Every structure is written in structure tokens, then in C-alpha cells.
């Protein structure tokens with residue numbers, strides 16, 4: 001059974017407020033998914049909650065629904081804080097809260113890196129109902145602003161860690177502690193953790209002893225019948241590709257009769273690869289945008305807008321785009337590079353095949369990637385099929401020479417613009433790029 005199978009009940013019977021049921025209905029959301037059905041009543045009942053469910057299965061409404069219901073009973077002061085690992089995901093969640101709560105005049109502050117600190121402080125002083133933030137930037141405000149700006153945090157009723165597994169890694173420990181340090185004590189707030197990949201750190205919290213004076217933690221993982229960790233509607237394939245001709249294969253796929261119109265995200269491991277690919281594909285007239293941590297925030301935001309609006313149909317991205325982004329039109333995810341962490345595959349591939357839709361993931365496999373693919377197959381409990389839509393001779397004949405020329409020009413332009421040097425300076429300023437930056 002998938003999370004999108006209807007199995008009775010609706011949002012009203014789960015306890016969601018009438019105004020919010022209406023708001024959901026206007027978005028054509030009427031039947032709760034499994035994770036929503038399980039978690040909403042428990043959260044409304046005052047329990048902390050750890051929710052694990054596949055990508056695209058509706059975790060956001062599983063927490064937004066009950067929080068907004070509770071808030072509307074007493075819509076004053078700062079009510080909740082939602083923390084996420086990336087800026088773009090924070091933007092998306094802030095937009096969702098704003099859209100859902102618009103009829104109730106909700107005020108949502110977005111507090112993320114790369115945007116004006118002063119403007120954010122002004123927003124915080126206006127006492128928004130909700131703060132959606134990346135931990136680094138919220139920690140900055142906590143440490144550098146006065147009571148008038150962050151004092152309201154002392155009274156929030158809810159803390160949400162979305163993509164909890166990554167927020168519980170070392171990268172975020174310090175900032176998370178700073179943020180949580182100014183919230184009310186654990187016993188006086190509800191803590192909600194959601195993730196598609198329940199890691200050992202998340203499990204440790206599941207097994208934590210009960211907090212005296214607090215309802216027992218509710219921990220729920222949606223079980224799939226087949227035990228497969230990716231959506232049932234996701235087709236997973238691999239393609240053996242020699243390192244030197246990866247660009248040509250990618251170009252061939254993106255311009256083939258099957259995928260020539262497809263909306264696609266291409267995941268790479270390094271910002272420099274993203275930049276080379278973006279420039280190369282642009283020269284070859286593919287409508288392309290990119291998203292990585294070496295871009296100024298305004299460019300990141302513009303890129304994502306262009307991609308969402310289909311002004312670009314291919315997005316080249318590092319793992320800043322692998323978590324949570326909900327772009328229903330994405331049909332294809334290419335793992336151009338394979339990540340060393342199998343969970344990363346789950347999140348990347350999860351940018352397609354969302355909410356019961358079909359989608360496809362292709363992994364480019366070089367000689368050194370074989371073990372990584374095996375680890376992914378073991379993690380997701382599913383064997384990938386071989387991708388057969390592209391043929392070597394056709395690739396060589398049609399694509400290689402023009403792709404090589406376009407790549408050469410791209411590299412020359414990047415050298416002229418000093419891309420590598422700028423990257424090193426940025427890395428020194430921000431801590432080394434690991435897909436996530438402390439922002």
C-alpha cells in the first residue's frame with residue numbers, strides 16, 4: 001500500500017480545524033496520507049513526535065496541519081520554530097505555512113543565510129507567529145540580537161526539525177544547541193522530528209527515556225509492504241559510463257526522444273562539476289539552471305524560480321537541492337556522480353515520483369562507483385535495472401565532438417573568470433563545502 005492510497009478518514013475527523021480543512025481543500029488536498037493519518041491526532045494530543053516516511057509522502061502537512069490548528073486556537077506571540085538544513089527548503093516551508101494560514105493573517109518569518117540580517121531582525125521584532133530557519137542564521141540572531149528580537153522564542157510551543165537526520169549530524173550540533181538553548185524547556189514545548197531516512201541518531205531519540213510530566217513520545221515509521229525505501233512509483237536504473245564521456249552521455253539522454261522534453265534534476269558531488277555542466281549544456285542550447293553553494297543567494301533563488309516555472313527544464317545541483325524540495329513536475333533525476341552515503345541517493349531520487357506520481361532515477365556508474373551502487377541497492381532493498389535507452393555508438397557519433405568542444409569553451413571561460421580561485425576563497429570563508437553549509 002502506498003502512502004497515497006485512500007483508506008478512509010479525512011482531515012476533519014483527524015482534528016484539523018475547519019478553516020484549515022478548507023485551505024487544504026482549495027489545494028486539492030482532501031485525503032490524508034498514512035503519515036498524516038498517524039501523526040496528526042498524536043500531535044494534537046500534545047505528544048512529541050518522530051515521523052519517518054518516504055520522500056514525497058506529505059510529511060510537511062503532517063506537522064503543519066496540527067501546529068496550525070493549535071495556533072489558530074490562540075494566535076498570539078511566537079508559536080513555532082521550524083528548522084531545516086537548507087535555505088531553499090526553508091523558503092518552501094515558509095511559503096507553505098503562509099499559503100495555508102493566509103485566511104488567518106498568519107505572519108511567518110524566514111531566517112536563512114545569504115539574506116539581509118538587518119531585515120530579518122526587523123521581521124523578528126514584529127513577533128511573527130512562525131519562524132522558519134536554517135540553524136546557522138537563527139543561531140546568529142540568538143547570539144547577537146537583544147531581547148526585543150529573539151525574546152519571544154522563550155515562549156514558542158512547537159519546535160520542528162524537518163530533515164531531522166541531517167540536522168542531528170555534527171555539522172549542525174553547535175548551531176542547533178544555540179537555537180534550542182533559548183526555547184522553553186523540553187517539558188513546555190512539543191518537539192516534532194520528521195525525516196525520510198531514520199538514522200541511528202534519530203533512533204537514539206526514539207529510544208530515549210520518557211520525560212517526567214510529558215506525554216509519551218510518539219514514534220511512527222510508515223511501513224511499506226515491500227520494505228523498499230523509495231516510492232513505489234520510482235523507476236530506478238543505472239548506466240555504466242566511462243568517466244571521460246559522462247557529459248556526452250548526459251547530453252544524449254537530455255536530448256533523446258524519450259527525455260528531450262523532460263524536467264530533470266542532475267545531481268553532482270562538487271560545485272565545480274555543476275558549473276562546468278551548466279555552462280556546457282547552455283552552450284548546447286539546453287534550457288539549464290544550477291543550484292549550489294558557491295552561487296550568491298539571489299542567483300540561487302532565481303535559478304530555482306526559473307526551474308519551478310519551467311523557464312529552465314534542467315537543474316544542475318549539488319546536495320543543497322537534495323532535501324525536501326517539492327517540484328511536482330520533475331520527471332527525471334540523474335545521479336551524475338554517486339554519493340558515498342546511500343541515504344543521499346534516497347533524498348536525491350525523492351525529488352521525483354512525489355505524491356504518487358511516476359518518476360525515474362538514473363545513476364551514472366563509473367568504475368569506482370560499483371561499491372556505492374551496491375550499498376544503495378542494499379539500503380533501499382531494491383535492485384536497479386540497467387538503463388538501455390542510450391547506445392554507445394550513437395553517443396560517440398552524435399554527441400561527443402560537440403559536447404567536448406562546448407566543455408572546452410566552458411573551462412576556458414571559467415579559468416578567465418577565476419572560478420577556482422573564487423571557490424577557494426569562499427570555502428575558506430564558509431568552511432569546506434560538503435553539500436551543506438553552516439548557514
Ligand SMILES: Nc1ncnc2c1ncn2[C@@H]1O[C@H](COP(=O)(O)OP(=O)(O)OP(=O)(O)O)[C@@H](O)[C@H]1O
Nearest residue numbers: 029031032033055056057058059060196324326355
Ligand atoms: N494528503 C495529501 N493529498 C494529496 N497531496 C498531498 C497530501 N499531502 C501532501 N501532498 C502533496 O504531496 C507533495 C509532497 O509532500 P511533502 O513535500 O510534504 O513531502 P515530504 O514527505 O516532506 O517529502 P521529502 O521527504 O522529500 O521532504 C506536496 O506537493 C504536497 O502538497
